[in-house]
Amino acid sequence: MMDGMSSSPAPHPVGMAKIPVSFRLNGAPTTIELAPWTTLLDALRNHMGLTGTKKGCDHGQCGACTVLVDGQRINACLTLAVMKEGADIRTVEGLAEHGHLHPVQDAFIEYDAFQCGYCTPGQICSAVGLIAEGHAHSAEEIREAMSGNICRCGAYPNIVEAVKHVIDAKAARRLEAAK
Amino acid sequence: MSMTQKYVGTAQRRVDGHAKVTGGARYAAEFAAADLLHGAVVSGAIARGTITKIDTAAAEAVPGVVKVYTHENRPRTAWLDSSYRDDVAPPGHPFRALHSAKIMFSGQPVALVVADDFETATYAASLVEVSYDAEVPKTDLDAQKGQSYDPPKKRSGVEPPPKPRGHAEKAYAAAPVKVQQEYRVAVEHHNPMEPHATTVVWDGDGAITVHDKIQGVTNTQGYVTGVFGLSKDKVRCISPFMGGGFGSGLRPQYQLFLAVLASLDLERSVRVVLTRDQMFTFGHRPLTIQTLSLGAEPDGRLTSIIHDAVQETSHFEDYQENTVNWSGLLYKCDNTKFSYELAKLDTYTPADMRAPGAVLGLYALEAAMDELASATGVDPVELRLRNYIADTDQNTDKKLTSKALRECYTQGAERFGWSKRDARPRSMTDGRELVGWGMATGVWEAMMQKTSARATLTGDGRLEVATASADIGTGTYTILTQLGADALGLRMEDVTARLGDSSLPYSPIEGGSWTAASAGTAVQMACETVREKVFKLARQLDGSPLANQDLDHVTFRDGRIVVTNDPSRSVSLIDAIKSSNEGKVEAEETAAPSTIQARRFVSYTHSAVFVEVKVDEELGVVRVTRVVSAVAAGKILNLKTARSQILGGVVMGIGSALHEESMLDHNIGRFMNHNLGEYHVPVNADIGPIEVIFVDEPDDKASPIGVKGLGEIGIVGTGAAIANAVYHATGVRVRDLPITIDKLQGA
Numbered sequence: 001m002m003d004g005m006s007s008s009p010a011p012h013p014v015g016m017a018k019i020p021v022s023f024r025l026n027g028a029p030t031t032i033e034l035a036p037w038t039t040l041l042d043a044l045r046n047h048m049g050l051t052g053t054k055k056g057c058d059h060g061q062c063g064a065c066t067v068l069v070d071g072q073r074i075n076a077c078l079t080l081a082v083m084k085e086g087a088d089i090r091t092v093e094g095l096a097e098h099g100h101l102h103p104v105q106d107a108f109i110e111y112d113a114f115q116c117g118y119c120t121p122g123q124i125c126s127a128v129g130l131i132a133e134g135h136a137h138s139a140e141e142i143r144e145a146m147s148g149n150i151c152r153c154g155a156y157p158n159i160v161e162a163v164k165h166v167i168d169a170k171a172a173r174r175l176e177a178a179k
Numbered sequence: 180m181s182m183t184q185k186y187v188g189t190a191q192r193r194v195d196g197h198a199k200v201t202g203g204a205r206y207a208a209e210f211a212a213a214d215l216l217h218g219a220v221v222s223g224a225i226a227r228g229t230i231t232k233i234d235t236a237a238a239e240a241v242p243g244v245v246k247v248y249t250h251e252n253r254p255r256t257a258w259l260d261s262s263y264r265d266d267v268a269p270p271g272h273p274f275r276a277l278h279s280a281k282i283m284f285s286g287q288p289v290a291l292v293v294a295d296d297f298e299t300a301t302y303a304a305s306l307v308e309v310s311y312d313a314e315v316p317k318t319d320l321d322a323q324k325g326q327s328y329d330p331p332k333k334r335s336g337v338e339p340p341p342k343p344r345g346h347a348e349k350a351y352a353a354a355p356v357k358v359q360q361e362y363r364v365a366v367e368h369h370n371p372m373e374p375h376a377t378t379v380v381w382d383g384d385g386a387i388t389v390h391d392k393i394q395g396v397t398n399t400q401g402y403v404t405g406v407f408g409l410s411k412d413k414v415r416c417i418s419p420f421m422g423g424g425f426g427s428g429l430r431p432q433y434q435l436f437l438a439v440l441a442s443l444d445l446e447r448s449v450r451v452v453l454t455r456d457q458m459f460t461f462g463h464r465p466l467t468i469q470t471l472s473l474g475a476e477p478d479g480r481l482t483s484i485i486h487d488a489v490q491e492t493s494h495f496e497d498y499q500e501n502t503v504n505w506s507g508l509l510y511k512c513d514n515t516k517f518s519y520e521l522a523k524l525d526t527y528t529p530a531d532m533r534a535p536g537a538v539l540g541l542y543a544l545e546a547a548m549d550e551l552a553s554a555t556g557v558d559p560v561e562l563r564l565r566n567y568i569a570d571t572d573q574n575t576d577k578k579l580t581s582k583a584l585r586e587c588y589t590q591g592a593e594r595f596g597w598s599k600r601d602a603r604p605r606s607m608t609d610g611r612e613l614v615g616w617g618m619a620t621g622v623w624e625a626m627m628q629k630t631s632a633r634a635t636l637t638g639d640g641r642l643e644v645a646t647a648s649a650d651i652g653t654g655t656y657t658i659l660t661q662l663g664a665d666a667l668g669l670r671m672e673d674v675t676a677r678l679g680d681s682s683l684p685y686s687p688i689e690g691g692s693w694t695a696a697s698a699g700t701a702v703q704m705a706c707e708t709v710r711e712k713v714f715k716l717a718r719q720l721d722g723s724p725l726a727n728q729d730l731d732h733v734t735f736r737d738g739r740i741v742v743t744n745d746p747s748r749s750v751s752l753i754d755a756i757k758s759s760n761e762g763k764v765e766a767e768e769t770a771a772p773s774t775i776q777a778r779r780f781v782s783y784t785h786s787a788v789f790v791e792v793k794v795d796e797e798l799g800v801v802r803v804t805r806v807v808s809a810v811a812a813g814k815i816l817n818l819k820t821a822r823s824q825i826l827g828g829v830v831m832g833i834g835s836a837l838h839e840e841s842m843l844d845h846n847i848g849r850f851m852n853h854n855l856g857e858y859h860v861p862v863n864a865d866i867g868p869i870e871v872i873f874v875d876e877p878d879d880k881a882s883p884i885g886v887k888g889l890g891e892i893g894i895v896g897t898g899a900a901i902a903n904a905v906y907h908a909t910g911v912r913v914r915d916l917p918i919t920i921d922k923l924q925g926a
């Protein structure tokens with residue numbers, strides 16, 4: 001393989017047996033046997049049929065693979081699945097509840113925060129994580145905190161509007177409740 | 180025919196939005212198949228030379244590896260070059276993966292390792308040992324431009340430069356004001372977020388279903404049948420979604436060839452996905468060295484335009500794009516002269532990338548126009564208005580179907596606040612930052628391509644509209660749904676659009692901004708025929724309240740056909756459909772550009788782009804803080820998705836102006852920054868407010884539905900507007916995009 005042109009060779013695998021790993025996946029207890037070298041991203045996409053989470057680079061450089069692990073947004077391509085024993089993993093497939101879209105999902109449609117849709121699951125999981133973090137309020141802060149998720153279709157202004165809409169609505173509800 | 184437009188022309192949510200926000204939309208690498216095999220591509224390490232030895236033993240020894248393909252054991256495929264020439268191939272000899280030991284570009288695929296799972300295939304691929312007899316690659320266009328040539332065979336669909344008008348050189352020599360400069364834009368890679376991928380499902384009995392990342396399934400189908408000698412009924416291509424194309428998915432890429440090769444040989448389902456690194460091993464926006472010479476009167480009126488370009492191509496194909504012709508089209512000028520030549524490099528063939536040619540040519544022309552504005556002291560907008568040509572394409576002497584560019588200038592300038600601009604460079608500041616305001620013009624062809632579509636009203640009163648075309652994120656599903664719903668008076672929820680399947684009525688690839696006009700017109704025509712048919716059925720019903728009516732005096736609404744003047748008389752579509760023998764009403768129609776009209780008219784979209792930049796001079800950092808893009812593109816079908824297309828174009832234009840650059844190391848002939856960490860595309864924090872204005876532009880000739888298309892116009896002109904704004908802020912002309920810190924600081 002040409003130097004630096006492909007993912008660096010994995011450690012010699014021969015004899016590497018699959019081992020069981022258990023976690024909660026989109027709310028459901030799940031156990032699966034995986035080789036230790038399988039990333040969480042490939043586990044979801046290739047071994048568990050959950051292709052909603054996307055692979056854009058496999059290098060932690062694009063954010064397409066963003067999922068929520070114990071409520072935190074992470075790059076699934078930089079995580080080995082067997083490391084997630086006991087974790088609570090949520091993917092884009094697990095955000096809607098009782099057939100209702102998550103407010104971020106609905107806002108993404110309303111504000112047209114995507115075109116091709118390939119970065120979208122990662123953007124949405126990232127936004128859900130960001131909102132939970134509670135640091136970003138202004139458009140400026142959202143832009144900064146969403147910059148780990150590349151959108152080559154250039155939907156950024158609409159992504160910011162969608163996320164801001166959800167943050168503002170949440171703040172308004174909190175204000176209402178306080179009254 | 181009275182057809183009310185309830186949806187067309189409004190802002191509508193994407194009909195495929197739900198699928199895309201829930202992870203339900205399936206892209207090429209995401210189709211499941213029983214006993215699927217995974218292929219990993221081994222990329223060659225040199226840019227030019229010959230493979231002397233390829234050792235696959237270690238890879239084959241890894242448990243789980245099924246087979247390793249190289250040029251030595253590749254199953255036979257078609258012999259003739261013509262079998263490999265896809266619908267949009269330029270003249271030449273198309274690249275054939277694993278064809279021989281010869282290496283023609285860095286990263287050329289030299290082996291495919293097929294294994295039970297992705298990890299095993301990837302690991303085993305790292306064990307393939309290749310020895311080469313390497314030659315020194317030539318990848319430096321500056322060194323090769325002396326050997327440039329006029330491509331002997333022209334690429335279909337790309338107009339060669341127009342003949343000279345008047346006496347450009349004489350007029351230039353005599354001009355009181357002159358601008359002559361060289362302009363460049365770095366090589367760019369499309370980098371759609373979805374890497375190129377193909378899943379081939381082995382259906383048994385020599386038949387396959389191919390899920391390919393492609394901007395048009397008919398191109399994939401044609402390529403596979405040609406190369407592998409299969410009949411059309413053995414190859415079905417289904418690609419309902421595509422994770423971004425921007426031109427990289429116009430031509431079938433090598434992972435398609437490799438996946439089909441392995442699938443047919445092993446009689447198994449096979450998936451091959453390229454790595455992000457490998458996304459830098461095929462088409463790219465070509466490096467182009469342009470010289471622009473403008474001669475003008477002191478009041479800014481142009482007396483001469485000379486535009487010369489030398490562009491890179493590969494050793495195996497003569498890639499061509501329309502780079503210089505725009506300079507003969509946009510402004511009134513009696514003396515013009517153009518040249519466009521190619522020089523061969525040891526790289527892969529360049530590829531169309533969003534607004535191919537226009538991004539480069541308009542950057543040069545519009546940057547030079549800004550220099551002319553400085554030289555004459557005429558305001559940049561005023562300069563363009565002084566050279567405005569209202570209704571003619573001087574290159575072809577044909578009439579324009581419409582041109583509302585003047586309104587783009589005025590409305591864009593108004594919204595931007597252009598009148599408050601102090602023309603002097605370095606005159607505007609915001610705190611410690613310099614502020615610059617710049618503008619430029621954009622233009623792109625409005626085209627139609629022959630496209631067929633089918634409309635079917637089913638017994639439940641629902642409508643399906645279908646064509647083999649694609650939705651690469653542009654909103655095709657949604658606009659076709661809007662058109663269908665309006666044509667038959669249905670709610671959008673009652674209409675389904677189907678795309679991306681080679682078994683559907685024929686459509687060419689999605690590209691060149693022609694899909695909305697072409698597929699839209701075809702769907703509209705099919706729906707009109709369905710209207711007529713279902714109306715006839717409704718009229719023939721026993722005791723029909725429509726018995727004496729004609730189509731002109733009824734309205735389709737809420738699932739019924741209603742007498743326009745007497746709404747109490749109506750028939751439901753469901754009742755009418757029931758009375759048909761087939762239990763459905765169906766029509767297929769083909770839309771094509773009018774050849775008679777094409778003899779007299781041509782059609783273009785236009786834009787005026789206004790940009791504000793802020794420059795931190797100490798750090799050399801440039802930020803685009805505000806953009807107004809005013810676009811004239813005929814009828815806008817969906818204000819929401821249309822705006823997004825322009826936003827996307829502007830964002831990519833910002834990338835081109837400030838960030839994007841594929842860096843070749845000429846010693847080894849390789850793009851070195853082959854990843855998204857080092858090839859910089861704009862991220863969210865790079866993008867400020869972008870305002871999009873669609874100016875009114877009625878046009879009944881560009882296409883029967885008045886649509887011109889929006890895929891490219893958003894990017895064209897954006898790069899020049901930014902460069903011009905940077906000059907206004909700093910007083911520094913950088914004529915070599917992207918404008919990076921080093922260039923600004925070094926100036």
Ligand code: FES
Pocket residue numbers: 054055056057058059060061062063064065066075076077078
């Ligand atoms: S795929 Fe994980 S960051 Fe790109």
Ligand code: FES
Pocket residue numbers: 113114115116117118119120150151152153154155372422423652
């Ligand atoms: S929607 Fe296409 S990459 Fe973001």
